[in-house]
Amino acid sequence: MVPLLKIPVCLDRCDSYESHVLLPLLQAQLDFLAVPANLSGKKVLLKPNLISAKAPALACTNPFFVAAAASCFLSRGARVLLGDSPAFGSAARVLERHGFVTALRGMPVEYVSFKTLARKQLACGLTVGVAAEALDCDYFVNLPRIKAHEQMGVTMAVKNVFGIVLGARKAWLHMRHGQSHLGFAEMILDLLQFLPTSLALADGIEVMNERGPMSGSALFLGCVAASGNFVALDRALLAVLEIEKKRSPLAVAAAKLALPGACLQDLEFPHLHPLAFAGSGFRSPVVLNPIKFHPLRYLRSTWRRILLELQRKV
Numbered sequence: 001m002v003p004l005l006k007i008p009v010c011l012d013r014c015d016s017y018e019s020h021v022l023l024p025l026l027q028a029q030l031d032f033l034a035v036p037a038n039l040s041g042k043k044v045l046l047k048p049n050l051i052s053a054k055a056p057a058l059a060c061t062n063p064f065f066v067a068a069a070a071s072c073f074l075s076r077g078a079r080v081l082l083g084d085s086p087a088f089g090s091a092a093r094v095l096e097r098h099g100f101v102t103a104l105r106g107m108p109v110e111y112v113s114f115k116t117l118a119r120k121q122l123a124c125g126l127t128v129g130v131a132a133e134a135l136d137c138d139y140f141v142n143l144p145r146i147k148a149h150e151q152m153g154v155t156m157a158v159k160n161v162f163g164i165v166l167g168a169r170k171a172w173l174h175m176r177h178g179q180s181h182l183g184f185a186e187m188i189l190d191l192l193q194f195l196p197t198s199l200a201l202a203d204g205i206e207v208m209n210e211r212g213p214m215s216g217s218a219l220f221l222g223c224v225a226a227s228g229n230f231v232a233l234d235r236a237l238l239a240v241l242e243i244e245k246k247r248s249p250l251a252v253a254a255a256k257l258a259l260p261g262a263c264l265q266d267l268e269f270p271h272l273h274p275l276a277f278a279g280s281g282f283r284s285p286v287v288l289n290p291i292k293f294h295p296l297r298y299l300r301s302t303w304r305r306i307l308l309e310l311q312r313k314v
Contacts, residue, residue, distance in 0.1 A: 006268035007261050008033065009236040010226040013272065014205055017064040019071065022224070026072050026201060029226035032270060033199065035139075039078035045112070045137035046070060048100075049145050049160050050084040053093040055214045058206070060094060061145045063103035065203040069143055070109050078139070083112035084163050085131055117166060122190040134164040135194060142200040142230060146223075146237060147208035148216050148284040151291055152185070153248045155213065156237050157200040157230035161191050184291045185253035192230060200233045201226050204240070210283050221280050232261025239264060239274035241282040249288075 010029045014022060031037075046069055048061035066082070073080050082104070084091050091113065095101055114131035121127050134140065144160035152159060192198075204223035208216035223240060227233040231254045238244075238251055245251045254262035261267065 007229050007232040007266055008268050008270055009232050011269055011272040012224050013222050014224045015222050017062050017205060019068055022068040023071055025224060026068055030072055033226060033228055037076055039076040042078050042138040044073045044078040044080050044139040044141055046082045046141050046143055047084055048143040050086045050091050050094040051213060052086055052088040053097040057098045058208050058218055059214050060098050061143045061203050063100040066143055067103040069201055070107055081110045081112045083114050083133055085114035085166055120194050129166050130164045131166050137196055140195045140198045144202050146202060146204040147212035148210050149212045150285050150289045152250060153288060154243055154284045156202055156234045158188060158234050158250050162188050181249035181288060181291055182253055185249040189253055199228050200230050202233060219282055223277055229261040231259045232267050235261055235264055236267055236274060240277045243284055
């Protein structure tokens with residue numbers, strides 16, 4: 001019997017967002033994961049977590065982490081795009097408010113607005129509206145920030161994919177299909193099937209601790225993680241954070257669905273082992289908040305988006 005190949009997850013220490021520190025580390029991770037040195041003619045979409053302009057900067061992927069990732073792919077000849085569909089407000093406001101425009105100044109990175117509806121049917125039969133722009137690329141590069149999360153325990157690469165769901169449809173899915181944490185997690189995992197060739201580079205240098213995704217405290221973890229498998233990356237990072245799998249609905253759902261990367265024994269760590277980060281002190285909520293939004297919260301979110309759209313057209 002041919003042994004099954006293990007899924008590589010690169011874990012590395014990094015204590016700074018400065019480009020001279022971060023850039024060679026990311027390049028080495030991309031090389032190990034066999035990302036071609038020549039990406040001429042290829043379209044690479046960077047998908048950070050741009051949750052809201054009103055949130056603290058810690059709630060979003062660090063802009064200098066995004067800039068380093070952009071530099072990596074530009075140096076390989078790729079056409080680099082940057083896009084997201086924030087839970088609240090517009091991506092343009094988040095980019096300006098949290099310093100992305102400054103961090104990326106002078107770099108030929110194209111900002112993409114997630115606005116074109118593409119309807120996709122999930123395995124559960126549910127139809128969701130996702131951004132066609134998120135799928136129209138050769139490489140989908142997921143750039144999550146590690147965060148404690150009051151509804152999902154802790155969020156990394158898989159949860160960041162929920163950002164391809166267009167605007168207020170996120171709140172609608174919370175309201176209509178948020179009956180259980182496990183069911184909601186399965187819905188998010190179903191989104192992975194629609195992505196093009198994918199890669200995740202996780203910002204775990206400074207993470208959001210205790211209460212997320214908007215109001216947690218900062219914790220220095222000093223970790224950058226990379227993998228071509230989002231489920232595997234998240235499972236490895238649970239081990240890094242010393243969080244039991246049962247406390248993550250996404251990890252439980254991935255194991256239930258028998259997805260590749262859901263089991264720690266299926267992974268290999270060519271650089272550092274998760275135990276190298278033991279004792280970080282990371283804490284996630286023990287009791288999770290309900291997934292389901294109150295109808296008034298959904299209406300407020302929808303009304304804000306309508307006002308923003310009207311302001312853009314004036």
